[in-house]
Every structure is written in C-alpha cells, then in structure tokens.
Amino acid sequence: MGLLDRFEDRLDRIVNGAFAKAFKSEVQPVELAAALQKEMDDRAAIVARGRTVTPNVFTIDLSPHDDERLSVYRDALQGELATVVTEYAAEQGYALLGPAEVRLALDDALDTGIFRVHSEARAAVVSAAVSDALPGQPYLEIGGTAYPLVRAVTRLGRGNEADIRIEDPGVSRTHCEVVLGTPAIARDLGSTNGTVIDGTRVGQAALVDGSVILIGTTSITYRTG
Numbered sequence: 001m002g003l004l005d006r007f008e009d010r011l012d013r014i015v016n017g018a019f020a021k022a023f024k025s026e027v028q029p030v031e032l033a034a035a036l037q038k039e040m041d042d043r044a045a046i047v048a049r050g051r052t053v054t055p056n057v058f059t060i061d062l063s064p065h066d067d068e069r070l071s072v073y074r075d076a077l078q079g080e081l082a083t084v085v086t087e088y089a090a091e092q093g094y095a096l097l098g099p100a101e102v103r104l105a106l107d108d109a110l111d112t113g114i115f116r117v118h119s120e121a122r123a124a125v126v127s128a129a130v131s132d133a134l135p136g137q138p139y140l141e142i143g144g145t146a147y148p149l150v151r152a153v154t155r156l157g158r159g160n161e162a163d164i165r166i167e168d169p170g171v172s173r174t175h176c177e178v179v180l181g182t183p184a185i186a187r188d189l190g191s192t193n194g195t196v197i198d199g200t201r202v203g204q205a206a207l208v209d210g211s212v213i214l215i216g217t218t219s220i221t222y223r224t225g
Contacts, residue, residue, distance in 0.1 A: 003033075003037075003084065003087055003088060003091065004030050004033055004034060004084075006087075007029075007030065007033050007080060007081075007083075007084050008029070008030055010080055010083075011029060011073075011076065011077070011080055026065065026066050026069065026112055026113050027062065027063075027066040027070070027112075027113055027114075027115055029070075029077060029080075029081075031115075032060055032077075032081060032115065033081060033084045035060075035115070035117050036058060036060075036081060036084060036085055036088070036102070036117065037084070037088050039055065039058065039117045039119050040054040040055060040085065040088060040089065040092070040094060040119075041054075041092075043055050043119060043121075044092075044094055051095055051169065052092075052093065052094050052095060053094070053095050053096075053097060053121055053169055054089060054092075054094040054095070054096065054121065055119035055120055055121045056085065056089075056096040056097055056098050056099065056100050056101065056120075056121060056122060057098070057100075057101045057119065057120050057121075057122045058081075058085065058100075058101065058102045058103070058117060058118065058119045059102075059103050059105050059117070059118045059119075060081075060102065060103070060104050060105065060115055060116070060117050060118075061105050061106070061107035061110060061115060061116040061117075061118070062104055062105065062106060062107065062110065062115050063107065063110035063111055063112045063113070063114055063115070064106060064108055064110075065112040066110075066112060066113070066115065067104065067105075067106040070104060074104055077104065078102050078103060078104060081102040082099075082100040082101060082102045083100075085100035085102065086100045096121075097121050097122060097123045097124060097167050097168060097169075098122050098123055098124030098125075098167065099124065101122075121217065122143060123143075123166050123167050123168035123171070123216070123217070123218045124166075124167045125142045125143065125145070125147070125164060125165070125166050125167075125218075136224075136225045137149065137150075137225045138180060138184060138222070138223060138224050138225045139223050139225055140154075140164065140178065140213075140220050140221065140222060140223070141220070141221040141222075141223055142164075142166075142218065142219075142220050142221075146223070147164055149178060149180060151163060151180075152179065152180050153177055153178070153179050153180075154177060154178045155174055155176075155177045155189070156171075156175055156176050156177065156178070156215065156220070157171060157172055157173050157174040157175040157176075157189075157191075158171045158172060158173050158175070159173030159174055161173070161174060162174060162175075166215065166216070166218050168215070168216035168217055168218045169216065170193050170215070170216025170217055170218075171191070171193075171215050171216040171218065172189070172190075172191040172192050172193070174189050174191075175188070175189060175191040175195065175215050175216075176188050176189055176191060176195045176213070176215060177189060178207070178213075178222070183206040183207060183208065184206070184207045184222065184224075185204055185205065185206050185207060186202075186204070186205055186207055186211075186213050186222070187203070187204040188202065188203050188204065191215070193215070193216060195213065195214070195215055196213070196214040196215075197211060197212070197213055197214075198211055198212055199212075207222045208222075208224075209222070209223055209224040210222070210223070
C-alpha cells in the first residue's frame with residue numbers, strides 16, 4: 001500500500017467512512033497530499049554532503065466553497081497531511097528542520113477546485129532556560145515563541161552547548177551570543193555565515209526593542225520585556 005493510499009485509509013477510519021461520500025468532486029484530500037509531496041520535491045535543497053533539507057511548514061489556500069466543505073474535518077485533515085509530510089520525508093531521505101505542520105486557509109480569490117501551496121523550512125528551536133520570563137525580563141522571540149534571557153550571556157547555535165539551540169543548517173554550532181547590559185549587545189562568535197542585525201552583517205551591535213537578529217534563515221527578535 002502506497003503512502004497516499006495509507007493516507008486515505010487513515011482518513012476514512014477517522015471519520016467512519018465519511019470521506020468516501022463527502023469528497024466526490026471539487027478538491028480531494030488526496031490531491032492535497034500529492035501536492036505536498038510535489039512541493040517537498042521541488043524545494044528540496046542539498047545543504048551538506050548527505051543532507052537534503054525540505055520544507056516542514058505548509059499553508060494550503062482553499063476557495064471559499066472548498067474551505068467550507070472541508071472545515072468540518074479540518075483538524076483531522078491537517079493532522080493527517082502533516083503525517084504525510086513526515087512519512088514522505090523519511091521515505092525520500094529528506095531532513096526536516098522542525099516538526100511538520102500543515103494549515104488549511106481561506107483565499108476568497110480562488111475558484112472552487114483550485115488551491116495553492118506555500119511552504120517554508122522553519123527551524124526547530126530548543127531553549128535550555130528552565131524558568132519563565134519575569135515582568136520586565138528581556139527575551140528573544142523566535143517563530144512566535146518567547147525565550148527568556150535568564151543568563152547574563154546567552155549563546156545561540158546548532159550545537160548542544162548552545163543555551164538556545166536552533167536546528168538550521170545555516171547556523172554554526174556556536175553562532176552568536178546575546179549579552180545583557182545597557183545596552184544589550186549581540187556578538188558573532190566567528191560563525192561561518194555571519195550574523196545580521198537589522199539588515200547589516202556585523203561582528204557586534206547594540207540591541208534595542210524590536211531589533212532583528214538573522215542567523216542562517218532563522219529570524220530572531222529581541223524584546224526588552
């Protein structure tokens with residue numbers, strides 16, 4: 001049984017066979033799964049010897065009619081489509097920078113039966129910090145999540161020794177650090193691809209609320225708290 005056949009079988013079991021009756025026309029769930037596979041193949045990029053990275057976060061735009069028709073199954077369908085991404089990556093030997101995510105979205109401009117797929121490779125971020133942010137405590141915002149700066153010096157990188165570990169192939173094992181002070185500063189640690197702050201590649205720069213630090217393809221916003 002192929003990946004797409006397994007996908008349809010799982011959906012059928014989840015909704016007690018309802019998919020077989022509900023989707024006789026317009027956008028078919030299996031079409032969405034096949035489009036995700038094609039997007040992964042088209043955007044797969046070799047970043048190192050023996051390592052090919054492909055997107056892990058997807059948004060599928062649907063027409064108003066298809067969005068309404070699929071809405072009752074939205075959570076189950078999004079979850080199963082994410083499973084398709086994970087399984088296909090494993091079959092093809094692709095690396096995912098973070099967990100697979102698939103979101104169905106409404107696009108009023110689309111006609112019934114038409115859909116679009118957008119994707120990105122979004123790095124997984126793990127913080128070694130064990131305490132929550134206190135009022136007024138500075139933090140880094142990465143992918144909508146706040147990572148409190150609980151140390152005077154916080155190191156960012158891909159290696160296990162980093163305080164905030166970023167699984168991005170463009171990030172060095174110890175890439176840069178944020179040093180709290182007046183002002184706080186970000187300092188590159190001799191990384192391969194450099195550190196960009198507010199659009200300028202620098203060795204060291206002061207940070208203000210809203211400063212954007214770019215390492216690899218990962219965007220990090222500094223907040224004073």
